[in-house]
Amino acid sequence: MPAPKSPLHHPDPAFATTLAHGLALLQCFRVGETVLSNKELAERTGLSKATISRLTYTLAV
Structure with missing residues (x-):
């Protein structure tokens, strides 16, 4: 199993961290999972x- 990625942090206050976290969740899925x-x-x-x-609650509703 790969090492966990670091949580996403960005210095720009305009960066949508919550959106980036949600997209990171979606990238976790691999073919066949x-x-x-x-x-x-x-x-x-x-x-x-x-x-x-x-995030999973929000994405599921």
């Missing part, structure tokens, strides 16, 4: 479990 747990997403992105939970 249809389901990933929040734990797997946290490991792959380096984001906190709480952040993953909020």
Whole structure:
């Protein structure tokens, strides 16, 4: 399994960090993977479990 990526940080205040985090979640999926747990997403992105939970909830509704 690859090492977790660092959470996304950007010095520009115009940068939409939440959007970047959501896109990072979508990039976690690989060919043939249809389901990933929040734990797997946290490991792959380096984001906190709480952040993953909020993002997956928002993306699912």
